[in-house]
Amino acid sequence: MRTPLLAALLLAIAPVVAVASPCQQGSVFEDRNGNGRRDAGERGLAGIRVSDGTQVVVTDREGRFQLPGEAAMVTVVKPAGYRAAARADGLPDIWRQAGQADTDAAGACRAFALVPEPRAPQTLKALVMADSQTASQLDVDYFRRDIIEPLRGRHGAQLGMTLGDITNDDPSLYPALVAATTSLGVPWLHVPGNHDMDVDATSDADSLRSYHRHLGPDTYAWEERQMVFIGLDDVIARPGTKPAYVAGLREEQFTFLEQYLGGLDDSRLVVIGVHMPLFDPSFRPADRQRLFDLLARFPKRLVLSAHTHQQQHVFHDVAAGWKGEGRLHEYNVGAACGAFWSGVKDAQGIPDTTMSDGTPNGHGLLTVQADGRYMLEYRVARGEASEQMRLHAPRVLRRGAYPAWGVYANVFMGHEDTEVEFRVDGGPWTPMKKVLRPDPWLLAQNVADDTSAVLRGYDRSPEASPSSHLWRGALPTTLEVGEHVVEVRARLDSGQAGAQTRYALQHAGP
Structure with missing residues (x-):
């Protein structure tokens, strides 16, 4: 059919509008048999938090939720005592996105499935990785052989996360990286980094299209018995300018934090995961102070960051604007790729890739006790635990x-x-x-x-x-x-x- 000229012109000049997710309303249910589908007799779950990255709502007695506005992505906050069903690629099924197969046959939002996990261990262990930063399939192979394969069957963790720069400006590598990390058999979370932004982005709002499509939300919470993990995109894209990005948080993220933290028991350990360190010179001071003030009422808190390709601990004190009890501990995790997969190759063909501060590449290990006390360790790639x-x-x-x-x-x-x-x-x-x-x-x-x-x-x-x-x-x-x-x-x-x-x-x- 030929389109009339006037209509064609109107289409040509119409603004591009983000498609809203069909999941402003939906439900959360208890997936007793763990098959990811709501079967007869499986009840809705009340009191579960759901967010669009700004607003946080709670499900009613039937497990239903209603968000106030339109959003491109909706995320469920996995509660303690449950595990999230897995998506086809192995990532936890905690988000629904516009334009993806997240509706059922009737066009309604596909319900969130949470599987009861009554026998979770008293101590939580989480694998913490930073900057896998792969620029090619060869780099993905280094990551798989150097970092992932030595962990299979021996890591003892219940959770994993990568703190940004998952790839190096090449989102086509996401599926291979997801396949590597999910092969460890634990739910894997991500936050985006500056090299996870789409190179053709025209604004901060559209800078994470590929990330969202493959890896999910950039602002979310995940609850375990021992801690609450909050993942935040703290890279503010500025396409066409120099620098092309700065560190900070968006206004809608502060709304999310205010609503979510406001309903959280202050005895919980709150762990913030970001890519850009809070001590980075480009981090907007007002944003850092607002985050400090939101965390100040929690006696137990920890910040995990990445980006520097070094390893360091920073303790934010009164001089830095911290007003809470003691000092705020930030662990800036050594990069999985080390110094960008550089250096002399060993007998297995894997580069030495020691970082500029002399730290070998590897990953962090976070151990959290039932009362929220935590311990951090570092594991050198293919090394023994004693190699410190x-x-x-x-x-x-x-x-x-x-x-x-x-x-x-x-x-x-x-x-x-x-x-x-x-x-x-x-x-x-x-x-x-x-x-x-x-x-x-x-x-x-x-x-x-x-x-x-x-x-x-x-x-x-x-x-x-x-x-x-x-x-x-x-x-x-x-x-x-x-x-x-x-x-x-x-x-x-x-x-x-x-x-x-x-x-x-x-x-x-x-």
């Missing part, structure tokens, strides 16, 4: 020389309150001094890259930058000629860790 530091010392020193050379300990989870000590040949333990300087192990890699006539890897190791978790102890030179054993121990929040290295003393030659 890297030591660097000279191989040989002159006996009798001035003791101007030291052993360095890069304690990956170290922070300003960490105690680190060393001893030589079983002697007395001596405190090491925390120093803000580049890791000498990585500096040696930089020199090797500089002096090599050919590339040692696809990309060089990153230039070493000052590390926030480096300690130094001066090595004695008055011992006997020969080899000496250096031991280092650190009292981490998760317990004591140790490592050892060796150096030798020699007589000077003529």
